[in-house]
Amino acid sequence: MSFAEREAMLLVLVTALACAVPGVLLVLRRLALIGDAIGHVLLFGVVGMYYLTGDLDSPWLVVGAVLSGVLTVALVELLERTQLVRGDAAIGLVFPALFSVGTLVASMHFRDTHLDVDQVLLGHVEYASSAPMAQLFGVPIGRRPTVALAALGLLNVGLAVVFFKELKLTTFDAALAATLGFLPALVHYGLMTVVSLTAVAAFDSVGPVLVVAFLVLPALTARLLSDRLHVVFLLSLAAAAVGAVLGVRAAFYFHTNTAGMVAVTLGVLYGVTLLVAPKRGLIAAEWQRFRRRRTFAETVLTIHLAEHEDTPAEPDESAFSGLHRHLDWQPAAVTGVVRRAERHGLVTRTGDALRLTPEGRRHAREAFGHLPG
Amino acid sequence: MQPLLDLLGDPALRPTLLATAVLGALSGGVGAFAVVRRQSLQGDVVSHAALPGVACAFWLGGRSEVVLILGAAVSGWLALALVGGLVRRNLAPFDAALAAMLATFFGLGIVLMGGLQRAYPGTNAVRLQQYLFGAEAATVRMADLAPLVLLGGPALLVLVAFWKEFKLLSFDPDFAASLGFPVRRLDLLLTAVVVVAVVLGLQTVGVVLMSALIVAPAAAARQWTDRLGPLVLLAMTLGAASGVAGTLLSHTLSERGRAVPTGPTIVLTITAVALASLAFAPRRGLLAAAVRRHLLRRRFLLKAGAP
Numbered sequence: 001m002s003f004a005e006r007e008a009m010l011l012v013l014v015t016a017l018a019c020a021v022p023g024v025l026l027v028l029r030r031l032a033l034i035g036d037a038i039g040h041v042l043l044f045g046v047v048g049m050y051y052l053t054g055d056l057d058s059p060w061l062v063v064g065a066v067l068s069g070v071l072t073v074a075l076v077e078l079l080e081r082t083q084l085v086r087g088d089a090a091i092g093l094v095f096p097a098l099f100s101v102g103t104l105v106a107s108m109h110f111r112d113t114h115l116d117v118d119q120v121l122l123g124h125v126e127y128a129s130s131a132p133m134a135q136l137f138g139v140p141i142g143r144r145p146t147v148a149l150a151a152l153g154l155l156n157v158g159l160a161v162v163f164f165k166e167l168k169l170t171t172f173d174a175a176l177a178a179t180l181g182f183l184p185a186l187v188h189y190g191l192m193t194v195v196s197l198t199a200v201a202a203f204d205s206v207g208p209v210l211v212v213a214f215l216v217l218p219a220l221t222a223r224l225l226s227d228r229l230h231v232v233f234l235l236s237l238a239a240a241a242v243g244a245v246l247g248v249r250a251a252f253y254f255h256t257n258t259a260g261m262v263a264v265t266l267g268v269l270y271g272v273t274l275l276v277a278p279k280r281g282l283i284a285a286e287w288q289r290f291r292r293r294r295t296f297a298e299t300v301l302t303i304h305l306a307e308h309e310d311t312p313a314e315p316d317e318s319a320f321s322g323l324h325r326h327l328d329w330q331p332a333a334v335t336g337v338v339r340r341a342e343r344h345g346l347v348t349r350t351g352d353a354l355r356l357t358p359e360g361r362r363h364a365r366e367a368f369g370h371l372p373g
Numbered sequence: 374m375q376p377l378l379d380l381l382g383d384p385a386l387r388p389t390l391l392a393t394a395v396l397g398a399l400s401g402g403v404g405a406f407a408v409v410r411r412q413s414l415q416g417d418v419v420s421h422a423a424l425p426g427v428a429c430a431f432w433l434g435g436r437s438e439v440v441l442i443l444g445a446a447v448s449g450w451l452a453l454a455l456v457g458g459l460v461r462r463n464l465a466p467f468d469a470a471l472a473a474m475l476a477t478f479f480g481l482g483i484v485l486m487g488g489l490q491r492a493y494p495g496t497n498a499v500r501l502q503q504y505l506f507g508a509e510a511a512t513v514r515m516a517d518l519a520p521l522v523l524l525g526g527p528a529l530l531v532l533v534a535f536w537k538e539f540k541l542l543s544f545d546p547d548f549a550a551s552l553g554f555p556v557r558r559l560d561l562l563l564t565a566v567v568v569v570a571v572v573l574g575l576q577t578v579g580v581v582l583m584s585a586l587i588v589a590p591a592a593a594a595r596q597w598t599d600r601l602g603p604l605v606l607l608a609m610t611l612g613a614a615s616g617v618a619g620t621l622l623s624h625t626l627s628e629r630g631r632a633v634p635t636g637p638t639i640v641l642t643i644t645a646v647a648l649a650s651l652a653f654a655p656r657r658g659l660l661a662a663a664v665r666r667h668l669l670r671r672r673f674l675l676k677a678g679a680p
Binding site for chain 2: 280
């Protein structure tokens with residue numbers, strides 16, 4: 001692993017970890033697209049503050065970016081509260097407008113300040129190794145963006161731990177939280193500030209669009225694997241770490257854009273989890289359905305036999321060779337069902353005649369309560 | 374009035390005006406359905422998810438406008454189809470599924486673009502960038518209108534041909550299913566129409582601003598009517614009018630020595646129209662509601678005999 005790759009991996013890793021925690025809350029609170037909107041309007045805040053301060057290195061640029069994220073949330077809610085547009089349309093109205101203002105101001109006033117669209121929109125993890133070192137008490141501790149994101153990640157994890165109860169309650173039952181005296185609105189805006197702050201910090205390294213991948217994908221992956229909030233948090237962190245490491249490796253192997261590759265890796269990780277997740281995964285669901293279909297067929301067989309038991313029609317209705325006609329099944333399927341029913345001790349077969357065992361009779365009665373006998 | 378008419382007749386500006394008008398009408402029309410179905414942000418997802426399709430089409434040798442647009446449409450449509458699958462199987466909430474597909478497809482697009490720029494250094498990769506950020510609309514040529522007509526026309530025809538089905542699908546999909554309509558296929562078809570409108574707009578106004586062209590005309594029109602037919606027509610009219618007005622505005626402002634980009638100007642124009650509609654629409658508008666409240670209070674106070 002080269003020096004550049006190691007530095008890039010560290011940066012992407014801390015970015016992914018810092019995003020993984022608020023991402024869970026965004027997903028659970030149905031705010032995923034607000035995260036997307038915030039990513040887009042950061043430019044508005046940066047441009048606005050640059051317009052006011054005239055200094056591209058001013059810390060106010062960061063403050064402006066964070067505030068613009070919170071402003072977006074506030075405007076969306078203001079529009080929603082008029083009840084004239086719904087949430088999705090409100091988001092769709094607000095962020096393109098703010099983005100447009102940002103682009104307009106940028107292109108009209110600072111044409112000499114070269115805003116590199118590529119860099120702004122795609123981030124530049126590749127240059128992680130050339131970032132200046134941050135120092136703590138005169139001791140260099142790491143690249144500046146990496147240290148900033150690591151600190152932010154710690155802050156996010158710390159906030160999630162300290163306010164776990166509040167977050168859980170306001171996320172799953174805001175009304176109850178309000179009646180109990182918690183302040184859902186305060187938690188909401190606190191969370192939105194954290195998301196904006198995280199997005200701003202990640203902006204530099206991965207760009208505003210791929211931040212969405214870092215926020216949403218690990219959380220969705222974790223959500224497939226658990227229904228418990230603290231487990232989802234931990235799994236989200238784990239998914240973020242795995243995605244970051246594999247993604248950066250792949251990016252350097254294929255010599256391509258790092259942030260994009262990490263986003264794709266996180267997406268693939270989510271896709272694989274979709275397939276193999278033990279309970280909610282597609283394969284598990286398919287297997288469940290297959291199992292249910294097989295048990296259901298056995299149940300239908302026992303009900304059919306029970307219904308005709310001790311009637312004049314029994315020899316015909318319960319004959320193995322006639323079952324496919326009576327039940328309208330494929331002859332091949334009949335063989336399998338009968339074999340499994342025999343193995344499970346529900347029916348016995350003598351020659352062509354099938355008979356229920358006492359167990360099979362009970363099974364049929366349980367499934368179809370009002371059978372005679 | 375005369376300077377405005379001169380501008381409208383300006384042969385250099387005519388293709389841009391035509392393009393933004395057609396685009397505004399098209400996106401306004403499909404946007405009306407998207408907004409009614411609470412899927413306003415489809416446009417945002419499609420425009421981001423189109424990128425890998427453009428890159429793939431380019432890689433496979435596509436150089437003409439129409440082929441690249443088709444590539445964009447295919448991958449945008451695929452992203453939305455995947456979102457539908459995830460939501461139907463209850464594997465992700467709708468908004469998170471949209472965000473997930475947006476980000477994954479966009480990441481893939483960037484990865485593929487990175488590869489393209491290495492494989493074909495200095496070639497038309499710049500033109501691919503246009504799909505991301507939108508061209509200077511002032512540089513639209515008459516030839517660029519061909520895809521708008523070739524693909525936008527059929528998209529509108531589909532909207533008209535399946536009017537009844539789409540209406541039912543938008544307001545009561547369960548009822549539509551119970552009547553035996555192939556709801557899922559209709560949904561994919563309507564999605565395809567949205568996708569076509571969005572990818573056509575990409576090169577004129579760019580990724581982010583395309584979302585506004587889908588949402589804002591419809592959100593504005595929605596304040597003036599409760600009927601789908603007038604809603605679609607009004608959204609198309611407002612979209613086209615804003616496209617023209619925004620283009621003229623950016624052109625007029627640009628003359629004072631600063632280039633004012635057209636895309637953002639159009640977006641701000643249509644957003645202003647939407648906000649004005651929210652404020653001043655006769656029945657639903659905020660002003661009308663305030664007046665109603667005021668009158669009601671006065672009547673109540675009079676009845677109660679207060680001073």
